[in-house]
Amino acid sequence: MSRTTPPAIPDSLQQAILNHIPDQAWLKDQNSRYILVNDAFIAATGRTVKEILGHTPMEIWPEEMGQHFMETDRAVATKKKRLRYEEERPGPSGELRWYDTIKTPLIDSEGNVTGTVGISRDITDRKKMERELRESRAQLRELNAYLQTVREEERRRISRELHDELGQSLTAIQLGLESLEDRKDEAAWVDSLASLKRLTSSTISSAHKLASDLRPTILDDLGLSSALEWMLESFTARTRIKHEFHFPEGIPSFDSETSTALFRIVQESLTNVSRHSNATQVVVEFQQNENEILLSITDNGNGMDEQTLTPSNRLGLIGMRERSVMVGGQFNITSRAGAGTRIEVRIPLME
Ligand SMILES: Nc1ncnc2c1ncn2[C@@H]1O[C@H](COP(=O)(O)OP(=O)(O)O)[C@@H](O)[C@H]1O
Numbered sequence: 001m002s003r004t005t006p007p008a009i010p011d012s013l014q015q016a017i018l019n020h021i022p023d024q025a026w027l028k029d030q031n032s033r034y035i036l037v038n039d040a041f042i043a044a045t046g047r048t049v050k051e052i053l054g055h056t057p058m059e060i061w062p063e064e065m066g067q068h069f070m071e072t073d074r075a076v077a078t079k080k081k082r083l084r085y086e087e088e089r090p091g092p093s094g095e096l097r098w099y100d101t102i103k104t105p106l107i108d109s110e111g112n113v114t115g116t117v118g119i120s121r122d123i124t125d126r127k128k129m130e131r132e133l134r135e136s137r138a139q140l141r142e143l144n145a146y147l148q149t150v151r152e153e154e155r156r157r158i159s160r161e162l163h164d165e166l167g168q169s170l171t172a173i174q175l176g177l178e179s180l181e182d183r184k185d186e187a188a189w190v191d192s193l194a195s196l197k198r199l200t201s202s203t204i205s206s207a208h209k210l211a212s213d214l215r216p217t218i219l220d221d222l223g224l225s226s227a228l229e230w231m232l233e234s235f236t237a238r239t240r241i242k243h244e245f246h247f248p249e250g251i252p253s254f255d256s257e258t259s260t261a262l263f264r265i266v267q268e269s270l271t272n273v274s275r276h277s278n279a280t281q282v283v284v285e286f287q288q289n290e291n292e293i294l295l296s297i298t299d300n301g302n303g304m305d306e307q308t309l310t311p312s313n314r315l316g317l318i319g320m321r322e323r324s325v326m327v328g329g330q331f332n333i334t335s336r337a338g339a340g341t342r343i344e345v346r347i348p349l350m351e
C-alpha cells in the first residue's frame with residue numbers, strides 16, 4: 001500500500017474558507033502579532049488588512065480591550081491550554097455586544113508555543129433570549145405566588161363568611177325553631193314564624209352572594225354584556241364614579257374561557273380605577289374591527305408615570321396581561337401622569 005500526502009492547500013483557498021466563517025477568526029504569533037485574519041474580524045475592527053497584519057491588539061483595539069486581549073493571549077501561552085470565555089465588548093458598529101471566544105495555543109513538535117488561534121462568535125441574540133427567558137420565568141413564579149396568596153385570602157374570607165354569616169343565621173333559625181316548641185299561644189307563634197321567615201330569606205341571600213363571589217353565575221346565566229352592566233352599576237353605586245358602557249349589537253358571543261377572562265380584566269381595571277386613579281368617570285367599550293374585538297377601559301384620573309407602567313412587579317397588571325394572552329389576545333396599557341389610563345385588550349376573531 002502506498003501512502004500519498006494530501007496536496008497542500010494554497011493560501012488563497014485557506015483564506016477563502018476562513019472568510020466563509022461568520023465568526024471572527026484570527027491567528028497570532030508568539031508576540032501577539034496578527035498573522036492571519038478573516039473578513040468578519042476585519043469588519044469588527046473597522047480597519048484595513050494592512051493596518052492589522054503584523055500589529056498587536058494594543059495597536060488595533062481601544063486600549064482597555066487591547067490590554068485584555070494581550071492578557072488572555074499570555075494566559076493561553078503560559079498554561080498551554082485552550083481558553084473559552086464569554087465577553088461583552090463593542091461590536092462592528094460600536095455598540096456593546098456579547099461574544100463567545102475560544103483561544104487555543106499553537107504548539108510545535110518541541111512543545112514550544114509559537115502563537116495562538118482564536119475565534120469569536122457573536123452571541124448577543126442568544127444572551128438576550130436567555131435574559132428574557134429568565135425574566136419571564138421569574139415573572140411566572142411571582143404571578144404563581146401571587147395567585148396562591150389571592151386564593152388563600154379568598155378561602156379565608158369565604159370560610160369566615162360561611163362561619164359568621166351562614167353559620168350564625170342557621171343557628172339563630174335553629175334556636176327559633178326550638179323555642180317554638182315551648183310556645184303555647186297562637187299570637188306568639190305567628191310572630192316567631194314571621195321573624196323566622198325573614199331570617200331564612202336573608203340567609204338565602206347571603207348564600208347567593210357567597211356563591212356569586214366564587215363564580216359570577218350571572219356570566220353563565222346572562223352573558224358577558226349583562227354581567228358587565230351589572231358590575232358597572234354596582235361599581236358606580238359603591239364608588240360614585242360615573243360609567244359609560246358600549247357594547248354594540250352584533251358583537252359575536254365569546255366562549256366561556258374568553259368571557260371569564262374579559263370579565264376579570266374589567267373587574268381588576270375597575271378595582272384599580274377606584275383604588276388608584278381618583279377618576280370621576282370610566283368608559284368601558286367594545287368595538288368590532290375587521291378581524292378583532294377591541295375592549296377598552298378608559299378613565300379620566302391621575303394616570304401613572306413611565307416607571308409604574310413597566311410591569312415588572314405589578315401583579316394586577318401582569319395578571320391582566322396573562323389572562324389576555326391565555327385567550328389568544330393582546331394586552332396594552334397607555335397612561336400619562338395627569339392624563340388618565342387606558343387599557344386595551346384585542347381578541348382576534350376566528351375565521
Ligand atoms: N387606573 C389607574 N390609574 C392610576 N394608576 C393606576 C391605575 N391602575 C394601576 N395604577 C398604578 O399601577 C400600579 C399597579 O397596579 P396593579 O398591578 O393592579 O397593582 P395594585 O393594584 O395591587 O397596586 C398601582 O399600584 C397604581 O400605582
Ligand SMILES: [Mg+2]
Pocket residue numbers: 268271272316317
Ligand atoms: Mg390592582
